[in-house]
Amino acid sequence: MxxxxxxxxxxxxxxxxxxxxxxxxxxxxxxxxxxxxxxxxxxxxxxxxxxxxxxxxxxxxxxxxxxxxxxxGTEISLQERSLATCAALIAMNRTSEQKIHFAVARNIGIPREKLEEIIAHVAHYAGWPVAMSSFHTLNAVWPTNEVTKD
Incomplete structure (x- = not known):
């Protein structure tokens, strides 16, 4: 691709x-x-x-x-598609779009911890400032003090 x-x-x-x-x-x-x-x-x-x-x-x-x-597509799950989209948006530092897709990830049951791990992983390839921006965006969309659905 x-x-x-x-x-x-x-x-x-x-x-x-x-x-x-x-x-x-x-x-x-x-x-x-x-x-x-x-x-x-x-x-x-x-x-x-x-x-x-x-x-x-x-x-x-x-x-x-x-x-x-x-x-x-059926080759990967909806959650995997969402995580791939979030990873790409993180790497490109597209914070406006991250807001949308971090909310999508939450809506379809992806735990916040997975998004945190994706951001930390991408930081090593796309840069630390990109990760910092992404964590700020994630915190705006999904505050750490909110109760999560299990």
Whole structure:
């Protein structure tokens, strides 16, 4: 998998198609669209449809390809996909997108301790400042004093 493809995947994940849930879009009935919408709903419960407006074509790519295909694969688990996405965002120091995907990780049952370990591991490859920024972001999204669900 090329760096360019990974970057496109990560940016697509990060931007998200919040407005894809608004009433302005035509109702799609394709299987990929339905699967994509279901996955987006699972990853981002309580999504604010007015949070970000994207061009309709990019919304379609995000829902149908990213969430309807890429996040649907069976070769690795949903949690593994989430951890891979978080690791890439950590390495690229994309703190805005980390906020989104650290919350996704939490939503799908990944323990905070795993994210902490991923950040510490990536620090040795991407740099200490990247890890420090990521820990600040994780603490903003998931404070250490919060009770976790087991």
């Amino acid at each position: 090329s760096i360019k493809y990974i970057a496109i995947h990560i940016m697509s994940c990060a931007i998200l198609s919040f407005s894809a849930f608004s009433e302005e879009l035509p109702v799609e009935t394709s299987d990929r669209h339905q699967k994509g919408m279901a996955m987006a709903g699972k990853l981002f419960p309580g999504l604010d449809p007015d949070a970000l407006a994207l061009p309709k074509k990019f919304q379609k790519y995000t829902i149908e390809h990213l969430f309807g295909d890429v996040w649907q």
